[in-house]
Amino acid sequence: MTADTGSTGAVSTATIIAWLTVFRDLVTANNAYLTELDSAIGDADHGSNMTRGMDAVVAQVGSVAPESIAELFTSAGMTLVKTVGGASGPLYGTFFLRCGSATPAGATQLDSTAFGTCLRAGLEGVVARGKAQAGDKTMFDAMAPALAAYDQTVGRGASLSAAGVAAAVAAATGRDNTEPLVAKKGRASYLGDRSVGHIDPGSASTTLLFEALARALSDT
Amino acid sequence: MKKLINDPSSVVRDALIGIAAAHPELRIDHENRIIYRGDTPKKGKVGLISGGGSGHEPLHGGFVGYGMLDAACAGEVFTSPTPDQMLEATKQVDGGAGVLHIVKNYTGDVLNFEMAAELAASETGVAVESVVTNDDVAVQDSLWTAGRRGVGVTVLLEKIVGAAAEAGQDLAQIAALARRINESGRSMGMALTSCTVPAAGKPTFDLPEGEMELGVGIHGEPGRTRVPTGTARDIAAQLVDPILRDLDFVGSPVIVMLNGMGGTPLLELYLMFGEVAAILNRSGVTVARNLVGNYITSLEMTGCSVTVLKTDNDMLKLWDAPVNTAGLRWGA
Numbered sequence: 001m002t003a004d005t006g007s008t009g010a011v012s013t014a015t016i017i018a019w020l021t022v023f024r025d026l027v028t029a030n031n032a033y034l035t036e037l038d039s040a041i042g043d044a045d046h047g048s049n050m051t052r053g054m055d056a057v058v059a060q061v062g063s064v065a066p067e068s069i070a071e072l073f074t075s076a077g078m079t080l081v082k083t084v085g086g087a088s089g090p091l092y093g094t095f096f097l098r099c100g101s102a103t104p105a106g107a108t109q110l111d112s113t114a115f116g117t118c119l120r121a122g123l124e125g126v127v128a129r130g131k132a133q134a135g136d137k138t139m140f141d142a143m144a145p146a147l148a149a150y151d152q153t154v155g156r157g158a159s160l161s162a163a164g165v166a167a168a169v170a171a172a173t174g175r176d177n178t179e180p181l182v183a184k185k186g187r188a189s190y191l192g193d194r195s196v197g198h199i200d201p202g203s204a205s206t207t208l209l210f211e212a213l214a215r216a217l218s219d220t
Numbered sequence: 221m222k223k224l225i226n227d228p229s230s231v232v233r234d235a236l237i238g239i240a241a242a243h244p245e246l247r248i249d250h251e252n253r254i255i256y257r258g259d260t261p262k263k264g265k266v267g268l269i270s271g272g273g274s275g276h277e278p279l280h281g282g283f284v285g286y287g288m289l290d291a292a293c294a295g296e297v298f299t300s301p302t303p304d305q306m307l308e309a310t311k312q313v314d315g316g317a318g319v320l321h322i323v324k325n326y327t328g329d330v331l332n333f334e335m336a337a338e339l340a341a342s343e344t345g346v347a348v349e350s351v352v353t354n355d356d357v358a359v360q361d362s363l364w365t366a367g368r369r370g371v372g373v374t375v376l377l378e379k380i381v382g383a384a385a386e387a388g389q390d391l392a393q394i395a396a397l398a399r400r401i402n403e404s405g406r407s408m409g410m411a412l413t414s415c416t417v418p419a420a421g422k423p424t425f426d427l428p429e430g431e432m433e434l435g436v437g438i439h440g441e442p443g444r445t446r447v448p449t450g451t452a453r454d455i456a457a458q459l460v461d462p463i464l465r466d467l468d469f470v471g472s473p474v475i476v477m478l479n480g481m482g483g484t485p486l487l488e489l490y491l492m493f494g495e496v497a498a499i500l501n502r503s504g505v506t507v508a509r510n511l512v513g514n515y516i517t518s519l520e521m522t523g524c525s526v527t528v529l530k531t532d533n534d535m536l537k538l539w540d541a542p543v544n545t546a547g548l549r550w551g552a
Contacts, residue, residue: 039424043298043439048419052296081335085273085299086328090335129331186327187441189366190359194442 009160009220011110016072017061018219023212024054030208037201041188046088046201053084053092069107073100073118087186088202091130091139098125112154112163119147130185137183137195139202146171146210164210164217171210175203221421228418232274232294239281243546246284252308253294253301255281260290260313266385266394267291267313270322270378271306272329273298275417276438279375279516282547288382289322289545297417297519298439300328306336310346318347318391320398322378324370325354326439349395353377355407355527357466358435358444369437372477372527373405375515376539379548383541401529406463409525410455411436411443411481415518434458438481438518438525452488456495459526464503469530473508475539476500477527482517484524489513496526509539515547 027034027050034047057079066072073096081093102121103110110118123143132138149170153163176199183195186202225231232253239255240248247256261267270280271293280292290313295301310319319340323333333350340348353370381398389397411433414423417440424440427433432455433443449455463469478493480486493512500507508531516525531539542551 035420039420041442043441044417044420044424045296045299049296049299082302082304085295085302085332087300087326087331089300089302089328090331129334130327185366187366187437187439190369190437190444191442192360192444194444 009112009217011069011112011115011160011217011220013067013069013072013108015216015220016069019213019216020054020061020072020076021058022215023209024058026208026212027051027054027205030204034201034205037199037204040198041183041191041195042201043187045086046205049084049086049088050092050205053080053089056083067108068103068105069110070100070103070105073097073103087130088205091126091202094125094129095122098122112160115160116147116151116154119150123147132185135181136185137178137181137188137200137203138185139200139206141178141181141200142171142174142203142206142210145174146206160217160220164214168207168210168214171207175199175207178203221416221418223416223418225418228421231418232296235274236294239546249308252305254305254309254312255284255292255294256309256312257284257286257290261315262290263315264317264388265315266317266389266391267310267315267319268322268378268382268385269293269306269309269313269319270374271295271301271309272324272326273300273439275519276516278514278547280378283375283378283545285543285545286552287386287541287543287545288378288548297419300326300332303332303335303339306333307339307343310336310340310348311344314346318349320381320385320391320394321348321350322374322381322398323350323352324374325352325367326369327366329370347391349391351377351395351398351402353402355402355405356435356437357406357408357462358437371409371438372407372479372516372525373402373529375479375511376405376475376477376527376529377401379543380535380538382543383538386541387538401535404467404531405527405529406466407525407527408459408462409436409438409443409481409523410434410459411518411521411523412449413483413522415440415482415521417519432523436518436521436523438516440518440521452492453495456492456499456526459524460496460499460528463526463528464505467530469500469505469528470503472530472532473506473536474500475509475511475529475531475536476507477511477515479511479516479525479527480514481521481523481525482514483520483522486513489524492524500528508536
């Protein structure tokens with residue numbers, strides 16, 4: 001167990017594998033919920049697409065057994081790009097691909113600051129690809145607050161485990177805050193004002209991504 | 221859910237097996253879910269590829285063949301295909317004259333085709349141009365939305381650009397023609413019922429008796445407003461008026477498509493075409509050609525869309541040129 005202060009823990013390849021596996025479990029368990037959110041303001045496929053993609057990611061990681069964190073991220077990203085389709089495929093795929101490019105080649109361990117740099121690069125990739133801004137009612141609205149909370153928690157010297165929890169809580173708040181927003185990106189934007197009153201499905205799956213991260217980091 | 225399927229997760233795969241059985245003149249890559257013309261690549265001809273979510277048949281696979289597309293990438297139902305599919309299709313159809321990607325303006329389609337074009341640039345020497353269709357007047361085009369959706373004009377564009385490619389036009393000419401077609405066409409759709417995505421198992425939205433969705437897209441996504449149903453004549457006006465308000469069609473010959481969403485009988489589609497043609501006639505718009513039937517569908521949704529495309533003699537000549545595909549065939 002890691003103490004609440006002092007960043008003694010580190011992110012290892014095992015942590016990343018746990019993150020991906022728990023994310024797969026969470027999107028599978030929430031498949032119907034994600035699709036229901038998507039039925040309200042999208043096209044009713046977010047749950048099945050993310051489940052298909054993360055099943056493939058976990059299978060690929062299991063069969064190839066990447067040896068470094070960068071290879072793990074890149075494998076996850078490419079697999080998502082190839083298997084998810086829709087907007088989620090390129091966006092989640094780009095997130096992991098950019099995390100991979102920002103990870104030192106061959107590294108099998110990252111401290112909390114280096115890991116935060118990877119996550120930040122992933123977010124920047126999502127922005128470059130999707131061109132979303134805060135308040136557009138997208139996955140950005142969960143991801144950006146999650147990373148801010150992560151950085152802030154690491155910045156005050158707390159453990160990786162605490163940073164993961166803070167990120168998950170902030171993502172969930174960001175997700176809930178999408179409910180009153182008018183969608184400005186993606187298919188929900190076609191609804192105009194009728195998108196108000198619904199949670200953005202992308203922000204919901206991103207919240208699961210950070211809940212999975214919190215669980216993976218609780219073992220660091 | 222009652223559907224003629226084996227399993228919700230194998231709908232696309234099983235349908236491709238059926239397409240292969242029905243159309244031996246096509247070549248199907250089952251692994252990558254790509255439908256090819258049997259004779260692609262044709263040396264010196266610009267390759268045309270499109271793709272999108274499944275559930276819109278005959279778009280796009282039904283438009284692969286002489287005079288239209290060289291390849292179509294099939295995604296899951298209502299989900300864009302992936303960049304590796306499009307990259308593979310791009311490599312396969314290039315006859316040395318480059319490849320045009322025809323993309324409907326949906327966030328997923330645009331992002332995946334963008335990634336495919338980037339991969340084609342970095343991994344192959346194939347020249348790629350992209351055209352994004354966005355003809356749906358139901359959507360406000362502003363900085364605050366993903367922009368207008370690509371709908372009916374995509375069908376007409378694939379036909380006209382296909383003829384231009386067959387006639388030997390080069391990639392730059394074909395891309396310019398494609399953009400001009402997109403700018404000259406407008407569409408508007410409506411739905412009387414929703415549709416059921418097999419993987420979801422229940423209708424995407426609930427549409428009670430007496431109400432219709434105006435400005436509906438092709439993915440079972442709700443439209444912009446829900447209004448009481450009316451007579452065919454009323455509905456025709458609600459579809460045509462926003463199109464005519466958006467672009468001046470007077471003075472040029474137009475091609476009109478009265479498209480069924482998948483679940484509406486031809487009897488009603490022809491009835492609607494009569495109403496639409498009458499309105500256009502009264503408005504001084506000259507209907508030179510028409511297409512009535514199910515061409516860009518939304519599974520079993522009932523309803524229709526109207527597309528009006530402003531043309532000139534050159535475009536009409538390309539429209540009239542022979543085409544031989546599963547979904548559109550004349551003169552060949």
